[in-house]
Amino acid sequence: MKKVPVALDERSYEIIIGRAMYSQMPDILNKVISPGKALLISDSNVFPLYGQKTLDGLYAAGFDATFIVIEPGEGSKTLAQAEKLYTVAIEKRLDRHSLVVALGGGVVGDLAGFVAATYLRGIRFIQIPTTLLAQVDSGVGGKVAVNHSLGKNLIGAFYQPRLVWVELETLLTLPPREYQAGLAEVVKYGAVLDESFFGYLEEHQTCLAARELSVLSEVVSACCRLKANVVTRDERETDYRAVLNFGHTFGHALEAVTGYQYYLHGEAVLVGMILASWTAQKLGKLQYDDIRRLWKMFASVGIKPPPSVTAQAVLEAMEKDKKRETGKLVLIIPTGIGAFERISLDHTDLVSVAVDWYLSGAMEKELDLLAD
Numbered sequence: 001m002k003k004v005p006v007a008l009d010e011r012s013y014e015i016i017i018g019r020a021m022y023s024q025m026p027d028i029l030n031k032v033i034s035p036g037k038a039l040l041i042s043d044s045n046v047f048p049l050y051g052q053k054t055l056d057g058l059y060a061a062g063f064d065a066t067f068i069v070i071e072p073g074e075g076s077k078t079l080a081q082a083e084k085l086y087t088v089a090i091e092k093r094l095d096r097h098s099l100v101v102a103l104g105g106g107v108v109g110d111l112a113g114f115v116a117a118t119y120l121r122g123i124r125f126i127q128i129p130t131t132l133l134a135q136v137d138s139g140v141g142g143k144v145a146v147n148h149s150l151g152k153n154l155i156g157a158f159y160q161p162r163l164v165w166v167e168l169e170t171l172l173t174l175p176p177r178e179y180q181a182g183l184a185e186v187v188k189y190g191a192v193l194d195e196s197f198f199g200y201l202e203e204h205q206t207c208l209a210a211r212e213l214s215v216l217s218e219v220v221s222a223c224c225r226l227k228a229n230v231v232t233r234d235e236r237e238t239d240y241r242a243v244l245n246f247g248h249t250f251g252h253a254l255e256a257v258t259g260y261q262y263y264l265h266g267e268a269v270l271v272g273m274i275l276a277s278w279t280a281q282k283l284g285k286l287q288y289d290d291i292r293r294l295w296k297m298f299a300s301v302g303i304k305p306p307p308s309v310t311a312q313a314v315l316e317a318m319e320k321d322k323k324r325e326t327g328k329l330v331l332i333i334p335t336g337i338g339a340f341e342r343i344s345l346d347h348t349d350l351v352s353v354a355v356d357w358y359l360s361g362a363m364e365k366e367l368d369l370l371a372d
C-alpha cells in the first residue's frame, strides 16, 4: 500500500493506493473520519461490481450507510441530478457530520463531490475513483462540478475530500477504450512534469497495456504525487495548476465541436497534446528528438479525425473557451520532456494549420510512420 499526502494546511488528506485493500477499509477510515451517517453514490456499472464491498467496509467502520445508484455517463452530471441527491440526503437525514462517498469514475466523483460541497454548506466526503482517469486526475485535487446546458463544469467548487481510496484492482474491469483514454492523462504528467517518469512509461509500455498491477501501482502513485505537488502549489488554479491543461486547449475544443459524442475526454486530450507539441516544434521551442519520443508514446493509439469538422469551427470553440476562462488563449507547450512553457496564443494562423494537419489525416500518417 502506498500513501501520497496532499498538503493543504487544514484541508490536507492522503491518497491511499493499493490492491485488495477492502479488508483494511475500517481501520483506515476510522483514522481519518469519525463514524456517522454515510451516503454512497455510485453508477449502475460500478455499483454491482464494488458497491457491496464498499458498503461492508463502511458498516464495519461503524457508519450507518445507505446508497444511491445513478445512470452512468456525462448526462448525470447535472443540477437536476444533484437535486435528486439532495432529496435523498434530506430524506435520510444526513447532517453536518455525515459522509458522502463517491464510488465511480469522474462523473460520479464530480457530481457527488459537488453535492457534498453544497449540502448543508459542505459535508465530509471521500473519493473511491474506479477509472484510470479518476485515479490519476479527477479524484485528486478537489475540483467538483456539474455541467450546464451552455457548457461543461460551469457550476462547481474547489472542495477537497478527506481521503482518496484507490483500489487498483478496479482497473481490471474497466472497458478497454476507457482504460486507453485514462493512459493519455498518465502520459500528460510525464510529458510536461517529469522526464524520469516519462522514461519509466516508455520502458513499461507493454506491461501498462496488459494492466500489470505492479506497474499500475507505480504509475498511479507517481501521477498522484505529481498532481498533489501541483495542487499544493496552486490549489485554485491561479497560474501553475494550468500546466495540467496540457493538451486540453485543443482537446476541449475538439470535444465541443463534436457535441461530446465522438471522443472520450482522454482521447481528445491525446490529440490536443500532439497538436500542442507540433505547435511547440513550429515555434522552435521543441527539439525533433523530444517530439519523436513524445509521439512514439502516442503513436499506438491512433485517433481518427472526426468527419465533417472544420478547423474554423475548432478555432471558434477555442475562442469561446478562452472568453469563458481568462480572456486569453493560453496554450501549454512542452519545451523538452518533463518541461513546459505557457504561451499566449496570438498565433491563430499556426493553430489553424495544426488543426488542419490533424483533420486532413496527415497527423495520423506521420504517427504511423514513427511507429514502424
Ligand SMILES: NC(=O)c1ccc[n+]([C@@H]2O[C@H](COP(=O)([O-])OP(=O)(O)OC[C@H]3O[C@@H](n4cnc5c(N)ncnc54)[C@H](O)[C@@H]3O)[C@@H](O)[C@H]2O)c1
Residues within 6 Å of the ligand: 043, 044, 045, 046, 049, 072, 073, 074, 077, 104, 105, 106, 107, 108, 110, 130, 131, 133, 134, 137, 138, 139, 140, 141, 142, 143, 144, 145, 152, 153, 170, 171, 172, 173, 174, 175, 178, 265
Ligand atoms: N474534477 C476534475 O479535476 C476532473 C478532471 C478530469 C476530468 N473530470 C471529469 O471526469 C469525467 C470523466 O470521468 P471518467 O473518464 O472517469 O468517466 P465516467 O465516470 O463516465 O466513467 C467511464 C465509464 O466507465 C464505467 N466505469 C467506471 N469504473 C469502472 C470500473 N472499474 N469497471 C467497469 N466500468 C467502470 C462508468 O460507469 C462509465 O460508464 C468528466 O465529467 C470530466 O469533466 C474532472
Ligand SMILES: [Zn+2]
Residues within 6 Å of the ligand: 137, 185, 248, 265, 269
Ligand atoms: Zn483531462
